Amino acid sequence: MNKTLTLLREHNLLREIDDELDIYLEIPHVAYIEVKKPTSQALLFTNVVDKKNNKKFDEPILMNVFCSPKAVELLIGDGDAIASEISSLLKMKPPSGFRDKISMFNRLFNLKSVFPKRDKGRGECQEFVKLADEAKLSDLPVLTTWEQDGGPFITMGQVYTQSLDGNMKNLGMYRLQVYDDNTLGMHWQIHKDSNHFFHEYKKAGKKMPVSIGIGGDPMYIWCGQAPLPIGVFELLLYGFVKKENARLVKSITNDIYIPRDVDYVIEGFVDVENLKIEGPFGDHTGYYTLQEEYPFMKVSAITHKKDPMFAATVVGKPPLEDKYMGHATERIFLPLLQTTVPDLIDYYMPENGVFHNLIIAKIKTFYPGHAQQSMHAFWGVGQMSFVKHAIFVNADAPELNDHSAISEYILNRIDINDLMISRGVVDALDHSSPKFAVGGKLGIDCTGEVIDDLHVNIIDNHLLLEKMQDISLHVKDLKQYHIYTQNPICVISVEKQSCQKELFEALKPLYEHIKILVIVDEKNNYLDNEYMLLWRVVNNIDATRDLYFADNCMAVDATNKNEYDGFNRRWPDDVSCTPSVIASLKQRHIIDIDDKFEKEFLL
Numbered sequence: 001m002n003k004t005l006t007l008l009r010e011h012n013l014l015r016e017i018d019d020e021l022d023i024y025l026e027i028p029h030v031a032y033i034e035v036k037k038p039t040s041q042a043l044l045f046t047n048v049v050d051k052k053n054n055k056k057f058d059e060p061i062l063m064n065v066f067c068s069p070k071a072v073e074l075l076i077g078d079g080d081a082i083a084s085e086i087s088s089l090l091k092m093k094p095p096s097g098f099r100d101k102i103s104m105f106n107r108l109f110n111l112k113s114v115f116p117k118r119d120k121g122r123g124e125c126q127e128f129v130k131l132a133d134e135a136k137l138s139d140l141p142v143l144t145t146w147e148q149d150g151g152p153f154i155t156m157g158q159v160y161t162q163s164l165d166g167n168m169k170n171l172g173m174y175r176l177q178v179y180d181d182n183t184l185g186m187h188w189q190i191h192k193d194s195n196h197f198f199h200e201y202k203k204a205g206k207k208m209p210v211s212i213g214i215g216g217d218p219m220y221i222w223c224g225q226a227p228l229p230i231g232v233f234e235l236l237l238y239g240f241v242k243k244e245n246a247r248l249v250k251s252i253t254n255d256i257y258i259p260r261d262v263d264y265v266i267e268g269f270v271d272v273e274n275l276k277i278e279g280p281f282g283d284h285t286g287y288y289t290l291q292e293e294y295p296f297m298k299v300s301a302i303t304h305k306k307d308p309m310f311a312a313t314v315v316g317k318p319p320l321e322d323k324y325m326g327h328a329t330e331r332i333f334l335p336l337l338q339t340t341v342p343d344l345i346d347y348y349m350p351e352n353g354v355f356h357n358l359i360i361a362k363i364k365t366f367y368p369g370h371a372q373q374s375m376h377a378f379w380g381v382g383q384m385s386f387v388k389h390a391i392f393v394n395a396d397a398p399e400l401n402d403h404s405a406i407s408e409y410i411l412n413r414i415d416i417n418d419l420m421i422s423r424g425v426v427d428a429l430d431h432s433s434p435k436f437a438v439g440g441k442l443g444i445d446c447t448g449e450v451i452d453d454l455h456v457n458i459i460d461n462h463l464l465l466e467k468m469q470d471i472s473l474h475v476k477d478l479k480q481y482h483i484y485t486q487n488p489i490c491v492i493s494v495e496k497q498s499c500q501k502e503l504f505e506a507l508k509p510l511y512e513h514i515k516i517l518v519i520v521d522e523k524n525n526y527l528d529n530e531y532m533l534l535w536r537v538v539n540n541i542d543a544t545r546d547l548y549f550a551d552n553c554m555a556v557d558a559t560n561k562n563e564y565d566g567f568n569r570r571w572p573d574d575v576s577c578t579p580s581v582i583a584s585l586k587q588r589h590i591i592d593i594d595d596k597f598e599k600e601f602l603l
């Protein structure tokens with residue numbers, strides 16, 4: 001980790017904060033605000049306390065290590081360059097079926113002889129060893145990020161697991177809830193690799209060994225979040241990108257090998273018979289994840305380096321450091337996706353679409369239905385299957401991250417009578433789907449020509465709002481976007497008193513003025529904040545339930561769902577900062593933000 005600090009310092013990407021700050025809310029709030037700034041830096045908190053338990057920690061906490069594109073380039077490399085290296089290797093012999101693809105990964109990594117090396121003896125991460133009752137999770141400065149969180153969570157844990165026969169290894173980045181001094185929750189979601197291993201151990205009735213690394217080379221954590229298929233050990237990616245083998249040592253109390261240079265290792269065994277309620281936790285969707293049952297580990301050892309540093313991240317509403325991590329991942333996976341969708345030119349997952357809530361993909365189309373065929377392919381590939389809303393554009397479309405140009409291109413081509421609405425796997429974190437982990441999918445084919453002009457009679461915002469309020473006083477505000485395209489968008493905020501389909505039907509006399517009507521709740525939404533509106537809409541809708549069509553008009557109901565909508569799950573709250581913590585940090589001059597900033601990011 002010291003190398004990381006030096007690198008960040010050399011590039012003016014690190015700030016030390018010596019003020020005394022609490023692991024409960026304060027430190028995460030400072031990091032949350034910092035990483036939203038265009039000039040954001042990594043933060044090293046050197047004066048860390050646990051006020052509630054009257055405790056001071058010796059170790060500093062490092063946060064926002066992936067604070068900017070520059071930091072990612074320094075710590076991971078140039079995503080485009082790595083992608084083109086992968087691409088040229090893949091061109092040697094493209095894989096056919098799924099099995100071939102797995103062996104393709106292994107071949108890819110084998111080419112560079114990048115298999116992790118196992119060293120004998122102890123690693124630096126094992127300079128200090130605490131076993132059994134001596135190994136206490138409360139000795140670590142584990143953060144509680146949000147006030148509704150179910151407790152403290154390790155947020156940058158590298159979770160190392162292996163299959164029952166030991167042949168397959170995995171590194172996954174999952175959050176880990178601290179329940180007590182030696183019980184740690186394992187939030188590997190239902191679709192994730194460690195969960196598959198867990199079921200093997202459960203079936204065999206054997207306890208599952210797990211070791212968790214914290215710190216060391218930040219590349220470990222980046223590899224841990226990379227969506228590689230089961231059976232491909234993420235440390236191969238480490239070796240491939242770094243051009244040097246990861247060096248591993250054996251854990252002290254189980255058989256799992258972990259990188260020798262991580263700052264901490266938490267070792268233990270997962271109980272396969274019992275589960276614990278995990279959460280709530282303010283997640284990267286910007287909402288609290290609902291409580292669910294998850295496995296937990298009993299800690300058998302905690303080891304660390306001589307002068308360890310504790311690594312953590314903060315997740316919540318975008319933008320956060322997963323924006324920068326995610327972008328590098330997106331670049332590197334382009335050539336791999338192209339093996340499944342050969343006509344794919346590029347794709348883009350904007351962070352305010354919380355990655356899998358929105359994808360825009362550019363393809364070379366050759367025949368009718370080509371875009372739909374590619375959408376199905378995406379929905380069939382590993383974690384891409386979580387994508388809820390897919391918009392496909394043709395080769396002549398502008399750059400996908402040129403927001404204004406691509407929005408115009410898309411809106412000139414959406415045919416609302418030709419949308420693909422389907423169902424399938426969604427992310428375990430999705431809160432809008434009627435059922436856990438299964439929900440609606442929307443595919444929009446914008447690869448065709450500009451659609452015919454439907455002569456929407458656009459009128460002024462105030463006048464249209466007045467007309468709407470003549471019909472329903474529950475409509476509170478209105479703003480129109482992209483009025484010069486074939487699909488102008490009219491966003492309204494409402495005080496919800498019924499299912500919004502009724503409102504849409506009541507607005508029928510105004511359909512001549514509307515093409516796409518987007519409805520959000522009045523509370524917690526600002527109609528002039530396009531970035532957070534997109535975040536809200538793609539989070540809150542389920543395509544099978546929330547799209548209404550009538551007379552060449554379409555409504556997108558992005559309000560919070562409840563009994564009016566026949567919604568039976570619990571709708572979670574937004575993740576928001578605690579006002580008293582913000583006020584205190586401001587008063588102590590630790591943060592300096594104004595109302596505009598708070599509104600811009602819906603703090």
Ligand SMILES: Cc1cc2nc3c(=O)[nH]c(=O)nc-3n(C[C@H](O)[C@H](O)[C@H](O)COP(=O)(O)O)c2cc1C
Binds near residue numbers: 322
């Ligand atoms: C900041 C951050 C936190 C994450 N937390 C979790 C988590 O708690 N549970 C989970 O299943 N995935 C989580 N993920 C996503 C996984 O790391 C990602 O899906 C990874 O590919 C899983 O690896 P696996 O397929 O080897 O299981 C997180 C990703 C990031 C960037």
